[in-house]
Amino acid sequence: NAGVMQNPRHLVRRRGQEARLRCSPMKGHSHVYWYRQLPEEGLKFMVYLQKENIIDESGMPKERFSAEFPKEGPSILRIQQVVRGDSAAYFCASSPTGLGTEAFFGQGTRLTVV
Amino acid sequence: ILNVEQSPQSLHVQEGDSTNFTCSFPSSNFYALHWYRWETAKSPEALFVMTLNGDEKKKGRISATLNTKEGYSYLYIKGSQPEDSATYLCAFPGNQFYFGTGTSLTVIP
Numbered sequence A: 001n002a003g004v005m006q007n008p009r010h011l012v013r014r015r016g017q018e019a020r021l022r023c024s025p026m027k028g029h030s031h032v033y034w035y036r037q038l039p040e041e042g043l044k045f046m047v048y049l050q051k052e053n054i055i056d057e058s059g060m061p062k063e064r065f066s067a068e069f070p071k072e073g074p075s076i077l078r079i080q081q082v083v084r085g086d087s088a089a090y091f092c093a094s095s096p097t098g099l100g101t102e103a104f105f106g107q108g109t110r111l112t113v114v
Numbered sequence B: 001i002l003n004v005e006q007s008p009q010s011l012h013v014q015e016g017d018s019t020n021f022t023c024s025f026p027s028s029n030f031y032a033l034h035w036y037r038w039e040t041a042k043s044p045e046a047l048f049v050m051t052l053n054g055d056e057k058k059k060g061r062i063s064a065t066l067n068t069k070e071g072y073s074y075l076y077i078k079g080s081q082p083e084d085s086a087t088y089l090c091a092f093p094g095n096q097f098y099f100g101t102g103t104s105l106t107v108i109p
Helices: none
Strands: A005-007 A010-011 A019-024 A031-036 A043-051 A053-056 A065-068 A076-081 A089-097 A109-113 B005-007 B010-014 B019-024 B031-037 B045-050 B056-059 B062-067 B070-078 B088-095 B096-098 B103-108
Touching: A005 A089, A010 A019, A010 B019, A019 A089, A043 A076, A043 B096, A076 A089, B005 B070, B005 B088, B005 B103, B010 B019, B019 B103, B031 B070, B045 B056, B045 B062, B070 B088
Parallel strands: A010 A109, B010 B103
Antiparallel strands: A005 A019, A019 A076, A031 A043, A031 A089, A043 A053, A065 A076, A089 A109, B005 B019, B019 B070, B031 B045, B031 B088, B056 B062, B062 B070, B088 B096, B088 B103
């Protein structure tokens, strides 16, 4: 059973481009969480999704950021018109049944905006 | 937004010393408390999921206790080793996982 897979591991984008980050949860997990780690800071919640539904997006900036978790395929975190301040490590985690159960993290995608 | 606090922020101990640190969380509407270990350049790894007041869990030299009435959990490491160096995070599930800022542990050989 493969763990949570995130790709790409490293992504470089120029200011104004779009960044797409993918997260494939563990097999059987229908709950996905996205977190951002800014330099010198801890993990900050962005969004919590359950298959095809956004449960909580209170941590996600209202402009330029969106997330989806379609019925088939990975969860996608999309950042439009990236700015230098978006440079960070983005982690996703998955769990089988929601917040009371253990969440497993992916290796993260390190986004650098130049 | 729930307040999950960890202390101390960082800790340096000598190899062989035992150490502990704290996670404080809201005591109302408790559901579970999670501990994670996060090594540099890796992803956070789950250590414990604690659900019952008075719970004590152990994994090797690492153990954790839980007091849901007063809203705190302690993580203990007995006989610290250099490989224990990592950031230890606690997380409190609410509408989302609320993570503390972590305790960064450095074990000096």
